[in-house]
Every structure is written in C-alpha cells, then in structure tokens.
Amino acid sequence: MKKGFWFVTAFLFLLNMGCSGAFDQGDMGSVRIVIGTASASASSVTPQVFQPLFAGGSAAIDKGVVTLKKGSQRIDQNFDYSGSPIDLSFTSVQVGNWDISVALYDADGFMIYEGSSTVVIKKGVTSTASITVSAVTGNLEIIIDVPGPFLVLDENFDDGVADGWTLMHGSAVITNGEIHVIGQGGVPMTGGSILYGMGNISLSNYVFEFDMKGLEGYSGGAMRPVVYFRTKTWGASYDTYRLDMFPMDTLEVGAILGWYSMCEYNGTWTWSPALADGVSDLFVREWNHVEISVIGNVIRFYVNGGLVAQVTDPSAIYYGGVGLGTVNSTGSAYDNVKLWLY
Numbered sequence: 001m002k003k004g005f006w007f008v009t010a011f012l013f014l015l016n017m018g019c020s021g022a023f024d025q026g027d028m029g030s031v032r033i034v035i036g037t038a039s040a041s042a043s044s045v046t047p048q049v050f051q052p053l054f055a056g057g058s059a060a061i062d063k064g065v066v067t068l069k070k071g072s073q074r075i076d077q078n079f080d081y082s083g084s085p086i087d088l089s090f091t092s093v094q095v096g097n098w099d100i101s102v103a104l105y106d107a108d109g110f111m112i113y114e115g116s117s118t119v120v121i122k123k124g125v126t127s128t129a130s131i132t133v134s135a136v137t138g139n140l141e142i143i144i145d146v147p148g149p150f151l152v153l154d155e156n157f158d159d160g161v162a163d164g165w166t167l168m169h170g171s172a173v174i175t176n177g178e179i180h181v182i183g184q185g186g187v188p189m190t191g192g193s194i195l196y197g198m199g200n201i202s203l204s205n206y207v208f209e210f211d212m213k214g215l216e217g218y219s220g221g222a223m224r225p226v227v228y229f230r231t232k233t234w235g236a237s238y239d240t241y242r243l244d245m246f247p248m249d250t251l252e253v254g255a256i257l258g259w260y261s262m263c264e265y266n267g268t269w270t271w272s273p274a275l276a277d278g279v280s281d282l283f284v285r286e287w288n289h290v291e292i293s294v295i296g297n298v299i300r301f302y303v304n305g306g307l308v309a310q311v312t313d314p315s316a317i318y319y320g321g322v323g324l325g326t327v328n329s330t331g332s333a334y335d336n337v338k339l340w341l342y
C-alpha cells in the first residue's frame, strides 16, 4: 500500500500540470479542505484501537491523500501529516460540483481513516469543504487451539495380538478379534486379569472405554467381570481402583441383579468399602459399552451411554494403567479398548 501511495503522488503531479493548461483561468476557483476528527462520525462503533486520531504512536496518521473527482478529471494531493487539523488548499480548479474523498494512512501504509464529501467550486472564490473521517475497521477472528483428548491406546485385538498387555492371572485368549479373559480358581479376590500401563505416571487423567460381555460361569460364587484403572502397583501391594460388574443373569444366591461396586485398594485385596455401588443395568450376555473417566479425583462410570456413578475420592490414586479381568473361574470378553488421555 505504501508503494501505491507514492504512485498516486506522481499521477497527481501530471494531472495538475494537465489541468492548468486545459482550462481558461476565468473558469477556475479554489477550494480549501479541512479534515476533522472522527468524533463527529456517524459510526456508532468507537474504534478504540485508533484513538486518539491525531496523536502519535503506531496508531497515528502518518500520511494522507485528498482526491477531487469531477467526471473524468481527478486531482490528488498527498500530504505528510504533521498537525491537526489538516488544512489543504487547491487552487486553479475547474468550477462545478466535485466529489472529495480523503484517505489517511498509518506509517505502515494501511488506510486507517476515510471520508468523503462534495463541494461546489465557484468562479473566482475560495470554497470550503469540511470532511469528517471515520475509522476503517476490519474484523479479527482469533482461533485458539486447545489440545483435545489424546488417544494413547486403541486396541481392537483384530490382529490377534494384545500389544502392551501383560497377563497377571488366569489366561487370555484372542478369539474372533475379541479377548477372552478366563479366570482360575484359588486366586484371592481375582481370577484372571491382564494389565496395560501399570505404574505408568503419564497415565493420569483419562477416559477408559471398552466393550464387555459376560461369557460363562455366572452361577454362584461371586462370579463377574472386573476391570481396573489407575493401577499403580500390583503384586506384593495393590494400589488400584477396581470395578466389579455383576451381570443381570447372575444366579448367585442373594445377589442383586446388575449390582456393581467400585472400590479403591491400597495394600492387599482386603475388601474395601465401596466408593460407589448400585445397579448398573448391564445387558445379559450381550455387548455392553463401558466408560470410566478419571479426571483429578473425580471418577465417573458409564454403562451403555448412561452415567451410573460419579464420585469424588478424597484420597485418590492419581496415576496408573488399566486392566481387564474376571473373577474366579468365569470368563469375560472385551473388545475395542480405548484410552483417551486428557
């Protein structure tokens, strides 16, 4: 824009020369143009960024151009801004109705104010035109990119391999792109389990989701799928959350159909008071979609899209991996396991 500005200067000079030779002095008048501040502008928006109009600084006017137009005639007058108000005179201008436009530029060559008016130039007198300029504004759209959840585990078992998983108890077999965890009897409080990312400090705030289906063995003896999250230690000492999910078809005497229990373990598998328990409405021997969200010390548990439990743990475990399991000699199938890190 700055380059164009100086091009206009040269153009103006030629036009002035042409004009002065083309018209008889008797048809000439002159005009004095005063450019006012934007305060009288009709604009309802106060362009804060450009104020004060005639002050210094990066938002100030550096240069300007006044253009007179009448038919095919055009006269430009450039000026360097040095004080307020801007007061320019044009002499030897053909009489008649002229359109006046004003453009004011900052030091970078951006037009920051513009205005226009009309004036009648009369023979032998000096006419006056006052032009109020208003700020040239644009819109600024700022896009802030907030990192979304980061998928750190996406396991569908379709390649027949459980990458990164470690078998702890029982057995785990991949069949038809599903992993079947089969428990073994006699393991206190557990039966079969596979773990992912146990003790990993970078696995802190996440959503752990998977599909789950009961396979067999729901007949007496506290048999059920069980999953783990924020599993920090496992073995001599257990530091982990654990979620037991009783299906709706348990035949266990005295059991409540669909009962779930979420506990935190620190040390041994000695039964801990539940952080949350109740009825989870798991489907019978069908796939259920389970999501467990752990953000800070807030734990949420969803079954098939519905929030089953939300609990705040005052003495939380803050990091650790996840696990898929089954209790005693039952079998539980899992698929489409995802871990979204937040």
Ligand SMILES: [Ca+2]
Residues within 6 Å of the ligand: 156, 157, 158, 176, 177, 178, 335, 336
């Ligand atoms: Ca699969």
